[in-house]
Amino acid sequence: xxxxxxxxxxxxxxxxxxxxxxxxxxxxxxxxxxxxxxxxxxxxxxxxxxxxxxxxxxxxxxxxxxxxxxxxxxxxxxxxxxxxxxxxxxxxxxxxxxxxxxxxxxxxxxxxxxxxxxxxxxxxxxxxxxxxxxxxxxxxxxxxxxxxxxxxxxxxxxxxxxxxxxxxxxxxxxxxxxxxxxxxxxxxxxxxxxxxxxxxxxxxxxxxxxxxxxxxxxxxxxxxxxxxxxxxxxxxxxxxxxxxxxxxxxxxxxxxxxxxxxxxxxxxxxxxxxxxxxxxxxxxxxxxxxxxxxxxxxxxxxxxxxxxxxxxxxxxxxxxxxxxxxxxxxxxxxxxxxxxxxxxxxxxxxxxxxxxxxxxxxxxxxxxxxxxxxxxxxxxxxxxxxxxxxxxxxxxxxxxxxxxxxxxxxxx
Amino acid sequence: xxxxxxxxxxxxxxxxxxxxxxxxxxxxxxxxxxxxxxxxxxxxxxxxxxxxxxxxxxxxxxxxxxxxxxxxxxxxxxxxxxxxxxxxxxxxxxxxxxxxxxxxxxxxxxxxxxxxxxxxxxxxxxxxxxxxxxxxxxxxxxxxxxxxxxxxxxxxxxxxxxxxxxxxxxxxxxxxxxxxxxxxxxxxxxxxxxxxxxxxxxxxxxxxxxxxxxxxxxxxxxxxxxxxxxxxxxxxxxxxxxxxxxxxxxxxxxxxxxxxxxxxxxxxxxxxxxxxxx
Amino acid sequence: xxxxxxxxxxxxxxxxxxxxxxxxxxxxxxxxxxxxxxxxxxxxxxxxxxxxxxxxxxxxxxxxxxxxxxxxxxxxxxxxxxxxxxxxxxxxxxxxxxxxxxxxxxxxxxxxxxxxxxxxxxxxxxxxxxxxxxxxxxxxxxxxxxxxxxxxxxxxxxxxxxxxxxxxxxxxxxxxxxxxxxxxxxxxxxxxxxxxxxxxxxxxxxxxxxxxxxxxxxxxxxxxxxxxxxxxxxxxxxxxxxxxxxxxxxxxxxxxxxxxxxxxxxxxxxxxxxxxxxxxxxxxxxxxxxxxxxxxxxxxxxxxxx
Numbered sequence: 003x004x005x006x007x008x009x010x011x012x013x014x015x016x017x018x019x020x021x022x023x024x025x026x027x028x029x030x031x032x033x034x035x036x037x038x039x040x041x042x043x044x045x046x047x048x049x050x051x052x053x054x055x056x057x058x059x060x061x062x063x064x065x066x067x068x069x070x071x072x073x074x075x076x077x078x079x080x081x082x083x084x085x086x087x088x089x090x091x092x093x094x095x096x097x098x099x100x101x102x103x104x105x106x107x108x109x110x111x112x113x114x115x116x117x118x119x120x121x122x123x124x125x126x127x128x129x130x131x132x133x134x135x136x137x138x139x140x141x142x143x144x145x146x147x148x149x150x151x152x153x154x155x156x157x158x159x160x161x162x163x164x165x166x167x168x169x170x171x172x173x174x175x176x177x178x179x180x181x182x183x184x185x186x187x188x189x190x191x192x193x194x195x196x197x198x199x200x201x202x203x204x205x206x207x208x209x210x211x212x213x214x215x216x217x218x219x220x221x222x223x224x225x226x227x228x229x230x231x232x233x234x235x236x237x238x239x240x241x242x243x244x245x246x247x248x249x250x251x252x253x254x255x256x257x258x259x260x261x262x263x264x265x266x267x268x269x270x271x272x273x274x275x276x277x278x279x280x281x282x283x284x285x286x287x288x289x290x291x292x293x294x295x296x297x298x299x300x301x302x303x304x305x306x307x308x309x310x311x312x313x314x315x316x317x318x319x320x321x322x323x324x325x326x327x328x329x330x331x332x333x334x335x336x337x338x339x340x341x342x343x344x345x346x347x348x349x350x351x352x353x354x355x356x357x358x359x360x361x362x363x364x365x366x367x368x369x370x371x372x373x374x375x376x377x378x379x380x381x382x383x384x385x386x387x388x389x390x391x392x393x394x395x396x397x398x399x400x401x402x403x404x405x406x407x408x409x410x411x412x413x414x
Numbered sequence: 415x416x417x418x419x420x421x422x423x424x425x426x427x428x429x430x431x432x433x434x435x436x437x438x439x440x441x442x443x444x445x446x447x448x449x450x451x452x453x454x455x456x457x458x459x460x461x462x463x464x465x466x467x468x469x470x471x472x473x474x475x476x477x478x479x480x481x482x483x484x485x486x487x488x489x490x491x492x493x494x495x496x497x498x499x500x501x502x503x504x505x506x507x508x509x510x511x512x513x514x515x516x517x518x519x520x521x522x523x524x525x526x527x528x529x530x531x532x533x534x535x536x537x538x539x540x541x542x543x544x545x546x547x548x549x550x551x552x553x554x555x556x557x558x559x560x561x562x563x564x565x566x567x568x569x570x571x572x573x574x575x576x577x578x579x580x581x582x583x584x585x586x587x588x589x590x591x592x593x594x595x596x597x598x599x600x601x602x603x604x605x606x607x608x609x610x611x612x613x614x615x616x617x618x619x620x621x622x623x624x625x626x627x628x629x630x631x632x633x634x635x636x637x638x639x640x641x642x643x644x645x646x647x648x649x650x651x652x653x654x655x656x657x658x659x660x661x662x663x664x665x666x667x668x669x670x671x672x673x674x675x676x677x678x679x680x681x682x683x684x685x686x687x688x689x690x691x692x
Numbered sequence: 693x694x695x696x697x698x699x700x701x702x703x704x705x706x707x708x709x710x711x712x713x714x715x716x717x718x719x720x721x722x723x724x725x726x727x728x729x730x731x732x733x734x735x736x737x738x739x740x741x742x743x744x745x746x747x748x749x750x751x752x753x754x755x756x757x758x759x760x761x762x763x764x765x766x767x768x769x770x771x772x773x774x775x776x777x778x779x780x781x782x783x784x785x786x787x788x789x790x791x792x793x794x795x796x797x798x799x800x801x802x803x804x805x806x807x808x809x810x811x812x813x814x815x816x817x818x819x820x821x822x823x824x825x826x827x828x829x830x831x832x833x834x835x836x837x838x839x840x841x842x843x844x845x846x847x848x849x850x851x852x853x854x855x856x857x858x859x860x861x862x863x864x865x866x867x868x869x870x871x872x873x874x875x876x877x878x879x880x881x882x883x884x885x886x887x888x889x890x891x892x893x894x895x896x897x898x899x900x901x902x903x904x905x906x907x908x909x910x911x912x913x914x915x916x917x918x919x920x921x922x923x924x925x926x927x928x929x930x931x932x933x934x935x936x937x938x939x940x941x942x943x944x945x946x947x948x949x950x951x952x953x954x955x956x957x958x959x960x961x962x963x964x965x966x967x968x969x970x971x972x973x974x975x976x977x978x979x980x981x982x983x984x985x986x987x988x989x990x991x992x993x994x995x996x997x998x
């Protein structure tokens with residue numbers, strides 16, 4: 003049982019590529035930490051450094067307070083679940099799970115006890131004599147987990163363990179993993195590119211991009227208080243609508259204008275974040291979550307400020323209880339890649355021609371009872387003004403975050 | 415395919431027949447050797463294709479020379495050379511597969527280049543060197559020679575087999591607490607075993623079939639390998655008495671053909687591992 | 693928890709580098725056995741051979757330096773030039789012939805639904821059988837006017853051919869024999885490569901109305917191109933370096949017609965007076981082979997980005 007701490011951990015490859023740049027991270031004892039981000043963001047590299055499979059260029063990694071930066075993987079007392087499971091093909095399930103224990107010279111009865119217990123917990127009792135190639139994908143995944151569990155390590159490290167499972171199995175196994183971690187109370191670091199896994203499993207989530215830590219926070223905070231455009235656009239499905247807009251000072255107050263639309267900025271927001279008001283007359287990045295928009299014909303809101311905008315809906319995706327309405331907005335979409343990152347390597351990657359986004363496309367999530375059908379339908383959509391996000395147009399940093407998290411009340 | 419089904423069927427049968435015929439023609443010389451081994455002198459004189467009866471006389475004639483010794487000698491040097499090459503190849507193949515770096519790339523290319531060198535280039539100096547070291551006409555010398563001959567290509571094939579073993583298998587073993595060498599022995603080698611068997615088989619057959627080195631470096635009759643011995647035997651008997659020579663040839667090819675027939679799958683896999691990757 | 697001060701951090705870095713160096717040393721250690729064997733038995737003699745080629749000597753007495761005179765002697769040696777020419781002809785025809793035969797069989801066997809393994813078994817035999825044995829077989833088949841091949845030719849009304857006594861026919865025979873021994877390797881390589889081509893490519897071509905010849909040119913050949921070059925390169929190398937086929941069947945004759953560089957070098961070494969000359973021949977052969985490989989490897993590299 004131990005917490006894991008990373009201090010200024012950095013990884014540069016021999017050819018000069020910066021994989022991970024000076025990350026500080028702390029996961030407390032017993033916590034479930036998730037590293038999430040798009041491919042290539044460095045999350046797997048970071049995990050492998052914690053495991054000892056990848057050398058650290060500089061910085062320090064501590065497990066249970068002990069500096070393990072120079073300790074080889076086999077002496078770190080950790081267990082890992084690999085993306086492709088990495089089961090030993092020439093051994094049966096029992097031996098796969100017992101292999102690590104045999105190394106530590108545990109008595110035979112203890113080994114058998116642990117393996118049997120884990121097998122029962124994972125539903126593998128009948129598979130113990132089989133070889134990996136005789137098992138299904140889901141079973142193999144469970145053997146990989148069993149192998150980690152029996153080690154009773156200081157920490158679990160998991161590298162996208164669900165990515166090779168089909169959707170239904172993934173959801174089931176996700177719940178299993180959460181249950182097991184809760185029961186065993188072992189510190190866990192879990193890597194995934196799927197933000198849903200991050201949000202549902204993690205006590206604390208680290209969002210990464212291009213080798214940098216974007217934000218480290220519990221899932222709810224990532225959702226309601228994203229630190230920058232990247233996190234805002236990464237967490238939440240469908241993703242937040244992000245657009246370049248302009249704050250204008252009118253006699254009625256401050257409004258935000260984009261693509262022919264104009265939305266008033268609530269005074270309460272301006273009072274909470276005076277810096278916002280100071281930006282009047284200047285460009286800004288506006289963020290609106292699809293679920294913070296609604297069909298005024300179905301939902302009436304009480305106790306919140308709203309405004310409407312007209313949109314030409316060109317696609318409606320029905321999802322059963324909700325429907326996603328797609329429409330275009332005549333303004334430039336704000337893409338996370340536009341914003342200068344702190345790491346040096348990113349400078350080289352910016353390709354300005356890609357960055358000039360053309361017309362933005364918005365998604366609004368409305369109640370399924372909405373009469374809006376699209377395509378080609380002119381509709382009036384409601385926007386919750388107390389849930390607008392604003393970001394600095396140069397750095398992408400959040401300028402404010404919404405206060406309330408309550409959902410709109412449906413019409414009776 | 416828009417041809418009439420009957421035409422297609424006939425075409426298929428014709429094609430199959432042609433293919434079968436082609437295969438028989440290709441293997442004809444080999445069949446002949448075996449057939450000729452059982453012919454009597456009369457059969458030869460009468461120019462019969464098939465022997466009239468199963469005639470073992472030719473095999474008896476083989477006892478004029480220590481043919482059994484030849485076979486044993488071949489076994490000794492082929493197995494020894496294979497073992498030596500396998501040992502070096504497994505270590506080198508693993509190393510080249512797992513470790514990256516300019517030195518390793520260069521060594522890889524060196525291994526390829528070395529296989530191009532005509533045996534005769536190194537043959538001459540080696541003869542001089544072996545003469546001085548008194549390694550001529552010895553088992554040890556031959557095993558060393560064959561080991562060196564087989565190592566580059568055995569390494570190349572072993573490397574491509576190791577390439578197919580994912581590194582996370584080793585990483586899982588390291589996390590389970592094993593060192594790299596222990597992992598090599600307890601995880602990598604067992605998983606690579608079929609591939610290594612292919613390497614060994616290919617090496618063995620190559621060594622068994624080798625002629626030039628054996629003919630130059632072995633001078634006493636009791637040390638001859640089966641290829642050299644057979645050739646020698648043929649020159650003794652000349653072109654009039656083919657029977658015993660054919661009998662000897664049949665025996666000479668039994669091990670390699672036998673190994674090939676029994677382990678065909680491994681053999682093919684090994685042959686491909688080297689070439690298709692290029 | 694402990695505070696990290698600069699010195700411990702630096703010490704950690706140094707310790708880390710030590711571990712990395714040890715791992716590097718271990719990896720080279722794994723290469724040691726093969727390096728020792730190859731170094732002693734192939735590389736050192738190779739250098740020695742070059743030294744020998746610059747000397748005039750024999751096996752019994754050490755030679756004296758003569759510089760490049762061995763090579764200049766070769767330049768005007770008609771027998772050597774003929775052997776060089778024949779090496780080239782032999783290599784080219786064997787490689788192309790083996791390729792044609794291997795390709796043909798590969799495509800034919802690929803269409804088989806059952807019994808593939810049996811045919812494969814049969815077709816690999818020429819490669820597996822010891823050269824001494826196969827040459828004895830062919831020798832018997834071609835030995836004289838009464839031999840079996842001539843008998844078969846007789847059925848077609850073709851006169852008996854003195855395969856081994858006529859310089860021309862001996863050359864042809866030796867090449868055919870080499871093709872016979874080499875094609876299985878190309879066959880199996882191309883068969884595997886052909887089997888690895890995704891069936892969808894052919895289905896798409898079929899839907900587009902592509903006939904068999906077009907499909908072959910546009911789909912099969914491009915997919916097999918890379919493997920073909922590698923396989924042909926290997927067969928060319930083996931053909932150039934071939935000793936057994938020529939030595940055991942014709943011994944370089946008749947009338948020196950079938951000498952290649954390798955066999956000639958052998959005879960010069962063991963039956964001639966100047967070991968250095970033999971070494972020089974071998975070195976020339978090696979240089980030519982390196983040139984050939986370089987050309988083909990460049991071709992290969994140019995094919996890769998495609």
